[in-house]
Amino acid sequence: MAVIGARPATRSIGITRRPRSRPRPVAHHRVRSVPRRRARPISLASLLVTIAAMATLGLFYLSQSTHVAAVGYQIDRLEQRVADLQSDQQQLLLQIGQAQSPTVIQERATSELKLVPLRRSAIGFAPTSTDPTVK
8 A cells, every 4th residue: 555655665775864854944034025116118119110020020921921832832733744744755655656566557558558568579689799899
């Protein structure tokens, strides 16, 4: 069972308890009356200057926070535009890859340009010479 205000025992070897210091008795002296200082009246000019400074600081803070918000919106718009342009770039790369496909090239040549494939017998190769003097 714990007792309120109880302290743990500290009587181990080498550790002694310091005696409690008793509070000194308070001497009852006659209380002197302290003269109160008069509150200086605040001048109207200093009050107006303070109000003007606070208003200026407030307006400066509002203008800065508005500017930061506007720049944030502009950044969001630019990031969206970059994402759109990257998407367009991917679409264009896909179209380029499809247009370079040999099957697509052959289909366009036969359907749009009305070209016909050559017969194998019509293809001939020029003889090559290993002699450097032959031109």
